[in-house]
Amino acid sequence: MTEPHVIIGLINPKSPTNVGGVMRAAGCYQADSVLYTGERYDRAARFYTDTQDAMESIPLTNVDSMFDNLPSDMKVVCVELALGATPLPEFEHPEKAIYVFGPEDHSLHQSIADRADHVVYVPTVGCMNLAATVNVVLYDRIAKSGTTVAGDDLIRQSRDSRNRLQVKSSAETV
Numbered sequence: 503m504t505e506p507h508v509i510i511g512l513i514n515p516k517s518p519t520n521v522g523g524v525m526r527a528a529g530c531y532q533a534d535s536v537l538y539t540g541e542r543y544d545r546a547a548r549f550y551t552d553t554q555d556a557m558e559s560i561p562l563t564n565v566d567s568m569f570d571n572l573p574s575d576m577k578v579v580c581v582e583l584a585l586g587a588t589p590l591p592e593f594e595h596p597e598k599a600i601y602v603f604g605p606e607d608h609s610l611h612q613s614i615a616d617r618a619d620h621v622v623y624v625p626t627v628g629c630m631n632l633a634a635t636v637n638v639v640l641y642d643r644i645a646k647s648g649t650t651v652a653g654d655d656l657i658r659q660s661r662d663s664r665n666r667l668q669v670k671s672s673a674e675t676v
Contacts, residue, residue, distance in 0.1 A: 508533040508643070509576070510636060511568040511602040513610060514540030520606060521562070523633025528560050531640035535561045537568060540605075568602055569617060576600055577619040581639055582610045587623040595643045596620075606632050 510533050515521050521538070528536050569578070577596040581603050602618070604610040615621055624630060624638050 507598050508640070509572075509600040510536045510640075511600050512536065512538040512605075512632070513568070513602065513614065514538075514605045514608075515632060517606055517632070520632040524636045525560065525562060527633065527637045527640055531637075531644055533560060533640065535563065537563050537565045537600075539565060539568065568600065568614070572600060573598060578602060578617055580604075580610055580615050580618040580621045581623065581635060582615065582621060583623050583629055584609070584615060584621050587621040589625045590622050590639065590642050591625070593620065593622045593642075595646060599643075601636070601639055603632055603636060 508531075510524060510528055512521065512524065515524075515538055521536075524536060527533075572578075576598045577600075579596070579599045579601050581601055596619070602610065602614060622639075624635055630638070
């Protein structure tokens with residue numbers, strides 16, 4: 503197995519809907535794994551909502567600590583609406599990172615933020631839900647990486663079988 507470059511860390515998530523959405527984001531943006539702490543998700547996991555079956559290719563693992571067994575060169579990036587945090591548009595993503603997100607109904611514990619190499623936030627009016635925040639952060643990472651794959655081949659590979667939409671060129675519409 504190759505050394506991970508992107509890990510998503512969820513602190514005591516409660517909502518299986520959000521964890522399913524996180525798994526879908528992890529698949530779309532090619533995260534290596536998703537770790538979570540706590541017991542709330544395990545109690546609710548039967549309501550699983552990962553509609554893209556990302557768990558077949560991306561491990562979802564319950565851990566006691568987000569920081570055990572991380573590669574020594576992996577940076578810890580906490581994502582939280584915290585005073586003094588860096589706005590995501592100004593943040594330069596490290597090559598290897600674990601992105602740690604707090605629970606839906608609370609914030610990260612101070613000791614976790616103190617362990618972080620970076621604390622960032624998504625500048626919004628109000629707060630987004632967990633899965634939405636993970637999507638935005640992972641999109642920002644790939645958009646800033648300069649390695650974005652784009653084009654019709656990616657679209658064909660990514661869309662489902664019911665999507666056949668095609669944009670006509672301006673020459674075709676005349």
